[in-house]
Amino acid sequence: KNEVEQSPQNLTAQEGEFITINCSYSVGISALHWLQQHPGGGIVSLFMLSSGKKKHGRLIATINIQEKHSSLHITASHPRDSAVYICAVNAGNKLTFGGGTRVLVKP
């Protein structure tokens, strides 16, 4: 079993819909990251959080340390949000990645 599990693996939404991506982890962590990767592109850090909730524009990230679970929400989704979203956790001095969620937002 992977230390970081994401769901769903793939997600298709219509423009304007609310999107939720989930991440569960099994190890003790000091921080959790949500990353965005566009096709053929490098990785951009969206959020780094260790508790509670963070918001940036239409993106919201939450984490529940007790339940070892985090969610990334995209409100009013747009075709430019189409990308792979990756959850990664800091455990010790290592960053462990989930397999990513491929999001496609159709106009």
Next chain:
Amino acid sequence: EAEVAQSPRYKITEKSQAVAFWCDPISGHATLYWYRQILGQGPELLVQFQDESVVDDSQLPKDRFSAERLKGVDSTLKIQPAELGDSAMYLCASSLNWRGGQGQFFGPGTRLTVL
């Protein structure tokens, strides 16, 4: 805004050839990471440097892969000889230091295709 630089962005090579990738981290970042990302999967750490020293290369296939960061700034990752299974995105990242909770900043990656 400071960025992690990588070159080349794309590399096509034939199997058994040697390839090299270069990474220049954000100025002042002591920790540098090389990751390999196979299509459809999350990145996998190959090697982590703290300044010029390797702190983790447990997942680096040392029979064909080597990495160096001689002056503790930029870094080179080499594959010799390349194999078909090495086709992947090679990502470089840097952070201020190795301590947990520090953000990592990623470069654009080098996409390697081995024919």
